[in-house]
Amino acid sequence: MSFNLTRDDLIRSQNYIAGRWVDAAAGELFEVGNPADMSLITRVPDSTAAEARAAVDAAHSAFAEWRALPARARGQLLKRWHALILEHREDLGRLVSLEQGKPLAEGRGEVLYAASYVEWFAEEAARIEGDIIAPAVPGRRMMAVREPVGVVAVITPWNFPAAMIARKIAPALAAGCTVVAKPAEDTPLTSLALIRLAEEAGVPAGVINIVCASRERTPAVVDAWLAERRVRKISFTGSTPVGKHLARASADTLKKLSLELGGNAPFIVFDDADLDAAVEGLMAAKFRNGGQTCVCPNRVYVHEAVFDVFADKLVARVAALKVAPATDPEAQIGPMINARAVDKILQHIDDAVARGARVLTGGTRVREELGPNYISPAVLADVGRDARLCGEETFGPVVPLFRFGSEAEVLELANDTPFGLAGYFYSENASRIWRVADALETGIVGINEGAVASEAAPFGGVKESGYGREGSKYGLDDYMHLKYLCQGNLR
């Protein structure tokens, strides 16, 4: 199956600034490749601070009119955008899989996930309300109103090229903010296509602006936004080191921050768990996007009484996973995004084995006739607690199994990380469920469930996984601030 789109104009190769598709002033480009076979897809502008500032000029100029538009009118435009995304979901799904590598079924699924955020905030726009406050003294009226923060800089990762940018732009626009966006250098095309559809939906010029930049040029583009007082907020999804950099660098202008950062999710299987459900939950949580998600289990703790049975069940399922490019309709594990990712995953495996771990299945390069980015899904047993993968996100199809004895022991292990995004556990004991759910130091907890993503839920982390929440009825708060109005001298 080819990746021919029915609308090939959805493959954009320019920035979108002030309602115009434009090249970078210096005309420089960088390549966007297909991780499945390293072929060239297209080239896009390699922007500089000049393009970054032009985008801010456009967003700032558009802000007053956009925020003055009634929120329900903004919601109507988001609904039109949502309808266009659904109308083009096949093309968009193919574009996701083409540039990111995930199996096409996942690419299609991601587009629907992205669309669900646009729909959710189209509806939330109508519920932007404030409070009337009871005054303590006569002749006074008091209220709290919610206002958009202003121009928002959106910076997104490569692993969900549709959902992550939709999860930011939708609430920003619903709130009345305008946006300057920079997608990940590995996967800019889906973002450009989504913004083409927003343009078609009638989102006014300057409300959304997107500039592309290579890995080398990205710091200059983002630093220009960090220095801009007119940029009032940064909404970032990506690694914790970059998130920390943005937090430090935005301090001079005290920008509002949303930081959706790295994870190191524990996955705990208690001796009272439904083991078949736990295996299926782990398969769903771990191997989505080939293990390249921020909420993938990174450490799997199995009670010693059920370890061998669970490991056997798991290995049977993992060994059967099909590694293939997205063009293969039976693909379950696609290529990793790039060589750096493959190297890190293999280093984690080698380090664990060097410290005594046993490889029960997988963990090697495969399908090399297709390209260098394919790894067979791996299950490791008896991994040492000093292994690198205990402290670092593997971000790949590797399941390290650890034995544990008591609830207290495993909770100490699970929380022994600077990260706190997601955690999962399987138990059929009601009292234990609430003890463990309370004790896990994460922003998200899957209880007898491995697939927790939902636009209706507040998504975000604690500790060094960042702060802020995306999605849910709380999702607008990150793009608004409260203003207190006090009117006196009333008779």
Ligand SMILES: NC(=O)c1ccc[n+]([C@@H]2O[C@H](COP(=O)([O-])OP(=O)(O)OC[C@H]3O[C@@H](n4cnc5c(N)ncnc54)[C@H](O)[C@@H]3O)[C@@H](O)[C@H]2O)c1
């Ligand atoms: N919490 C979440 O919702 C979530 C979602 C997806 C990915 N992630 C995390 O993102 C990481 C993987 O994504 P990634 O490799 O794209 O992360 P990354 O931090 O390398 O890149 C994310 C974005 O930041 C940009 N960037 C990189 N260096 C920068 C710099 N010095 N200054 C400004 N911007 C810079 C990149 O170009 C990209 O657009 C993982 O840690 C994963 O856990 C978190």
Ligand SMILES: O=C[C@H](O)CS(=O)(=O)O
């Ligand atoms: O990789 C990070 C994503 O936010 C995971 S999810 O799709 O939101 O679950």
